[in-house]
Amino acid sequence: MTEQTGQGGRRPANDGPKAAARNRAALVAAAREVFAEHGLDAPLSAIARRAGVGQGVLYRHFPDRTAAVAAVLEENVRQIEQAAGAGDVPFAEVLGVLTWHLTESAAFIGLLHADRAVGRSDIRAHALDLSGRVERALRGRLPAGHRLSADDLVLSVAMVSAAVTGPTRQEREDRALAAWRLLGVEVGPVRAFGGREPTG
Template identity: 50%
Template sequence: MTSPANRTRSDAVRNRDLLVSAAREVLAEQGLDAPMSAVAKRAGVGQGTLYRHFPDRATLATAVLEENVRDIEQVAARPDATLADVLGVVTWQMIRSTAFVGIIRLSSEESSRQLADRVRTTIDGLPKDTHDTDEVMLAVAMVSGAVHGPTPEAREATARRAWGMLGIEIGPVTPGV
């Protein structure tokens, strides 16, 4: 039998996961300025629950970015992972999450810098025969700046054109999980 304390902890974990998932969707649709209440509503929890987990917009956006970075790290950890595979996941995040692009650009905050460093380390750990990490990170920044359009499909087409112009192959554009 589960004790009330364990049930509370599991509810808190479930609520946090729901909030991060909802934030990923809401921020992708509405950008970093999306109302926090929209995230709580999408997650099916009260605003008090949202603010207990994430006291401000930056903390919530950082949690979404943290999840994105974990997705990148998981793909890169596969034994047969290539740079193209990792860039496919990065591209998915660019086209599905305006928040991801916005947070990349707001790298002045320590937490964002740390997450960007984790992406750099992940790319640096891939086989070196095809890339220079500094150039790849610059290309990611350039492509993220080019990604625009009213729909994910339009943004993907723009991202693919930008990668192609840079002569960089990307793998399947998927969340990678």
């Protein structure tokens, strides 16, 4: 077995925790894309390939499919909570972050309908908890006098998420925005929290 060497014959530095964090972030992003394209039963090997890592790295971070799905869902919810918790982010932009996750993540759509989901009992309880977190984050930021009441907000999110269909990300986004327009609700830029532009 030979060691790989970098320029000048030196071994590349071992980034340790930094590399692990980068690999995990790449795997979560890849899982989101692969699940959106091929559903939750997509082969885990496709996630590793998309992330540019070996299957051993994938299994170190996510020992099974449930762990990979849970990681994508957790990241989606965390971003929505961060957007909702940022006092300088208008409510319309929080809805833009939510809409980005709806268009990017097939798993996230299932999460928002977890209360009536069938099958996938391995993630149902976790999904119900995450769904509650999304609801609390959105209700906590709903401006006084907004077109939607707190109860209407939850129903509206369910209606929009049900409209998010289509083979491409752009088609899903267009349908989500059309659904928000039909509800008379303003939505800010559709992007991940932190200003990243949508991919694909």
